Amino acid sequence: MNNPDIILALLKTTAPFHVLPESVQKSLVDLMTRFTFSKEALIYRQGITDIDGVDLIYKGQYETFFLDTVENKRSIEIHESPYCFGGISVLLNRKKALKSVMVKKGTIIYRLPRKDFIELCNVNEEFFHFFTNAFGRKMLEEEFSHFVKSPASFEESYYAADQLYSRKIDNIIYKDIVSIAYNTPIYEVAKTMSQNKVSCIFITEKDHIVGYATDMTLRDNVIGKQINVTQAIGFCHGQSHRQYL
Template sequence: MIEKRLTILKNTTPFNLLPDDVLLSIADSLQEIRYNKETLAYRQEITKMKGVDIIAEGEYETFFYDGQNNKRSVEIHHTGYCFGGISVLLNRKKALKSVIVKKGTLVYFLPRKDFRALCSAYEDFFQYFTTDFGNRMQDEEFAHFFKKPPSFEESYIASEQLYSRKIEAVAYRDLISCKPDYPICDAAKLMADKKVSCLFIKDDAQKIIGFVTDITLRDRVIAQCIDAKQAIHTIMDNPIVTIATDAYVYEAILLMFRTKARYLVVEKNGEYLGFLSRNRLLSEQAQSPLVFIQSVKLALNAQELKQKWEKVPLIITQLLGRGVHAEIVNQVITTIADTIAQKVIEEVISELGKPPAKFVYMVLGSEGRKEQTLKTDQDNAIIYEDKANEQRELVRSYFLEFAKRVSDKLNDIGFVYCEGGYMASNPKWTHSLSHWKRNYKSWMEESLPESAIKFSTFLIADTFMAMNKL
């Protein structure tokens, strides 16, 4: 009896990934169920899964019932098939599909508690089900019938439109603009009349050269008691951040977080069609992981940022469980990591005071390539502005202390130190612009393996944070 069960387990994916001693323990705890007549064993979204089934003999017919009780997405499964893993892990313990068991079928049943224990103990075993589900979600009919989690507590995932809907399908606002010499007070009145929070500035050639928002008026006019009759171009912001109509909604939101832009200009073939606000896009994604990124931006200190980072694995599990493409998942992780780093940098600047020179903080490696994963270390560097001889030591001292504090805070949050030392806190990778130019020149001229590694490491980088850009 045990030998037969072991043989079935060794020929059933993903149980064949488990060690022999574990399989022996499983085989001993399996319950046998024999069907003497054709039976509707499971009904989609109704039957609660008490565990998983392993077909030892016979046949399962799995399918979805549509609105007219017709069978859709029909599949036939035989000996060596495991049913119920996806349902237990990713569908709130409800049967994902309906199942008709054919007469004479023998099933080995593994209780839910034991199945979850295997998922917790063996990563490959668990990943099989999430990967399988992700592949199935690529099928339009399967995705159509899959019922989404009903609440934020059960899932951070918004409607799948976030990942399939394009900007051209979003209702964007018309561009309201004025000329550069327009008085500030008249510009504010125009914004009030048109009920817009963003006004664009166009030159005589109708090219957008800047913009003004409600926040601009508050911070640069009212707070500083500026004469409201001055020309609008004296307080405008720039540069303009654009998004193409064929881009996806999730790309627009990630772009806003990366650039700190509250507004995107929608363009098609070089023509500006309108604009989108971050608040509008986020309000339509109440359960989106991108709303979580916004909460990261509101964190007040490194301790809060650590708590946020600890929640990321849950978000990523949900994304993968819904079949979201791995490239999108990488972008989400990278954006969260970038946002945390930006917050840390801002916190350190508030501690040390205004930087004595313009600088750029670069991230390297997987984050620089926007391929970040959850298990990551720090890879970064700093380029700062060249200063007069008498200021060089002061400037270098500031940025070395700055880099040390940023690195220490990131390590506390969960981004561990780089074992190879490729961090800005290493004096070798915090230098002036002229020094970095000499580095690159020497690396390109030297035919040494070590130089090639350095060149490739620092060539592929993402300058995501710059205070007073170089």
């Protein structure tokens, strides 16, 4: 039986559910279904298993990984509470599991159904961009990008995700990745993002992507900290494949 207090506390501490208004968090409580795993098991297999919803780990552990051609585990990550699994798969991988998951014995999770998760993405842009930004960060990792087979187009992914945003806009225009050199002044970076109407821009050095910046990082780490906007975006250059600012 679900304990509303436990679920609400989990929502308040698990990204990106923690950014939602409390009234929305409370509305999700009755939608969550509890699952307890009595033994270790492979519950998701990359590219094969359909994702029925997003899983919030309450207790225990998810081990995520890719299986290579000879069934060896690659890019292993261990996730414990608070952690949300499945959002990127639902939105950007045709509802198929992006990585395989081995669940530890005794793990307890609460699952939000896929349709309700997509509705949250429809009405809360910050919530939605948590997953797209996370995917962008992971694609900067060589091993991750090696195993991920991107959909033919973002349009195909969005249609697979119950036509995400279909009730908000009539047509979706898909753009190429926008990038800028690491020695570009911060104000020029912001100007380029505005001109291209993007919330994330990739930072390059010698034609290689070495990092990225987002609307939120510009807000929090430039405006909020009163950083000199004539300074180069790559002032923290040397720490490759990272979020700038």
